Amino acid sequence: MTRRHWAAAAIVLVCAVTLSAVPATTAFAAPGEPTPPVAPPLGTAGTAGTAAGSAGAVGSPVAGGKTLEQVRLEIEDLYHQAVSATDAYNLAEEQADRQSSEIVQLAKEAARAQQRIDDLKDAAGTAARAQYRTGGLPYEARFMLTDDPQLFLDNASRLAQGQKATKDLLRDLKQARSELDTYAQNAGTHWKSLEAQRQRMADAKKRVATKIAEAEKLEARLEKEERARLLLLEKQAAERAQTAWLRSGALKEVKGTVSAEGGKAVEFALAQVGLPYEWGAEGPKSYDCSGLTSKAWAAAGVTIPRTSQEQWRQLRRIDMKEMRAGDLIIYHADASHVGMYIGDGKIVHSPRPGRTVTVTGAGANKILGVVRPGA
Template identity: 35%
Template sequence: MASHRRPVRVTVLTAAAAATAAASLGAVPASADPGPTPAATRATVDRLFEEAEKATEGYNRAEEKADALRRAVSQAQDSLARGQERINRMRGALGSVAGAQYRSGGIDPALALLLSSDPDTYLDRASALDRVTARQSAALAELRREQRRLGQQRTEARAVLAELERSRAEVARHKRTVEKKLAEARRVLASLTVEQRADYDRASRTGERAGSPAEGPAAELPPLADLGPSRAAAAVIAARSAIGRPYVWGATGPSAFDCSGLMVWSYRQAGISLPRTSSAQRYAGRRVPLSQAQPGDLVTYRGDASHVAIYAGNGQVIHAPYPGARVRYDPVNMMSHVTVTRV
């Protein structure tokens, strides 16, 4: 029996010694969770930034709608005030006529004729009174129409105001979503080492351009003089002037921008009014193939067009990338679903 126990005892002792040696060398047990890799962390941050950007575009869309509704409410209030003033004037005019009739005693016309010492003069006055009475009736009918119109305007104004409140709630909801996603992204980024964060900043959305500067073009761009006097060229020149300014979600410049806000500001400097959101900017002109892109064209990304840039030439775009980054150049094919729109 002893000969059978010896190999087992040796095996157990050998395993214990191996475990002790592994512990002394700092080995991690197979069951331990080594944590996410830097690549997985970068993927998580990219996903959170993308979701935050989509929520930002939702915020911009809701804010644009709220702005339009605020203008509509203001116009409705002005119209109601003017309508009420008009009704007050009409009431005042009718009240003056009624008062004059009351002061005259409201005597029956037939009796007044019998008592009149000058029937011809009375008949002339009676004819004039008939005309005044007819005008008074017409004015009264107009007053009633104005009152009905004002009542309808009040109903419509209440509906617009209710829609504005709903839009404000939608703005607040998108704002909470953006802030939540960005807070999550900041927590994940905080887990990276300094070197890993620098590597993320270099590689993010740039096709792993590890050696290119964060804010400079990776390829030679057309000289400003070669862009010509067109409005598209003016938009590119404006976008170039914004290089290095920070990304701030919901911002439209001039000191900070989100992606679609940079486009709105750049094209505004060229005298062109663009929609506020990147999804609407995709349809702000005619579609052209990427191979025919020209400086000044809008370039939108992803299936929902939740990111947008301006084509700068030689395969480069200028855009506001994501929170924590600054307006910079990147390759035109930095993301999927590239669409080019010529404004």
């Protein structure tokens, strides 16, 4: 590979893929998850549901002949799909960044190998010029022709050393060329992988945008009163799920004491309450679900994977009875959402598009398991 090609390879490394990402959801039912019981309409005068009006009643047809509860579940499912695609995007972005860094390193190593080849060639050229000046024989070899026995013996070792140096030079040159070829092959492999990651990012970004647009379009077809009722239904569903979770005795034996690092992570996460959800965001003005948890733990001096799926895959899993503030609760069968446990059966998390970082019941969504960052 020529130096010009390596220059191009070095430029590649600076081309880090920067796209935006998408996040995880909060009050969504995972695919295959049982539908929560339908909340009764709140339509009596003086009750909390009066403002929503009878048009928003759970069993009354609203958009497209569907009930408001059906619309709510459909919107949640669309956002859940968007969140899953967000995690795929975030993972592809993380891997693309790693591939870019590896290409940069390979370019540096290749440059060093090329410089070594140039130095060896210069050394070989110097030896060849010296040999030319002495009539085709190395300087030491001329002493081999002398009639003086002592001079012959003194310089025999010099000749042997010169021959060894020549062999070493040729060996080093061959090795340097081999290393350069290896770096070139590895760079090509990493480049192909980088291109594949970028394509996966583009595909995931498209899926995210499509699902969010579908959900927003569906919600936009509702009247103002119906949208207010939709928020109420969402809150009621979360409260029912949380109540059922607490009644199951899930927290009965939880006695974990927060660590110093966990306390710092919780403090950081709670300070973000009220900031908007934005898919692929890692702060400081907006977050997706795993962007919040990864940055919170980074603030505590602990680096964890960027995505909820990788957090579930790589971090240490613990039994719920050992759970303590700062631990991460992973949600849904596909590990597409994550929240940080803050104690008292609650989490702080960034739910989904159109919502903000908030504190809610830890059992409001289907729990997959609990993981713990740090030692």
